[in-house]
Amino acid sequence: MVNNMIQWIQIHENILWWLVAVSIVTFISTLVAVPLLVVKIPSDYFAHGRHTRVPWADRHVVVRWMLLLAKNLLGYILIAAGILMLVLPGQGILTIVAGIMLLNFPGKYKFERWFVSRHHVLRSINWARRRAGQVPLVLEPLNPGPLSPNQLGE
Numbered sequence: 001m002v003n004n005m006i007q008w009i010q011i012h013e014n015i016l017w018w019l020v021a022v023s024i025v026t027f028i029s030t031l032v033a034v035p036l037l038v039v040k041i042p043s044d045y046f047a048h049g050r051h052t053r054v055p056w057a058d059r060h061v062v063v064r065w066m067l068l069l070a071k072n073l074l075g076y077i078l079i080a081a082g083i084l085m086l087v088l089p090g091q092g093i094l095t096i097v098a099g100i101m102l103l104n105f106p107g108k109y110k111f112e113r114w115f116v117s118r119h120h121v122l123r124s125i126n127w128a129r130r131r132a133g134q135v136p137l138v139l140e141p142l143n144p145g146p147l148s149p150n151q152l153g154e
Contacts, residue, residue, distance in 0.1 A: 023088040026081045030091050030098060038125050039132040046113050047138045068104065075102030113140070 009016065056064045078099030085092035101112065116122055117139055126136040 019084065019088055022081065023085055026078075026085065026095055027091055030094055034094065034098065035128050035132075038128050039134050041125075041137065043129075043135045044138050046116055047140055071102050072104055075099045078102065 056067050059067070076099065078095050080099075082092045082095030082097075082099060085095055097115075116125065116137065122137065122139070129136055
């Protein structure tokens with residue numbers, strides 16, 4: 001059994017090295033990108049009951065669709081990489097969450113609000129924002145507690 005595994009590793013050594021390299025690059029990218037993106041979120045982004053901003057609304061419709069397609073494709077790639085990182089070196093869960101946040105799907109804004117309203121998540125985000133000189137995120141004032149699964153509409 002062990003000999004078979006060693007033979008398989010030797011046969012697929014190049015593929016394994018490529019997977020490790022991609023995993024390391026994605027790991028470093030998420031360590032850099034997540035704090036930068038968290039700081040860029042407007043402080044009142046979650047203060048409204050609904051997500052009102054249309055991405056790239058000022059762009060031509062073809063450009064807007066191309067950007068939307070690219071953003072969703074990157075989201076699916078990050079989810080796939082995150083799944084691989086569950087067994088390879090890297091931050092699998094964080095990469096999957098980053099991929100989900102890039103995707104467009106019904107109920108995404110409510111899911112984001114629910115996720116950010118978790119005490120530890122909000123505390124970590126606001127810590128990163130304070131370090132960058134940004135004001136803390138403001139959650140919807142009418143619902144100060146975390147969203148329940150029933151409030152997500154699912």
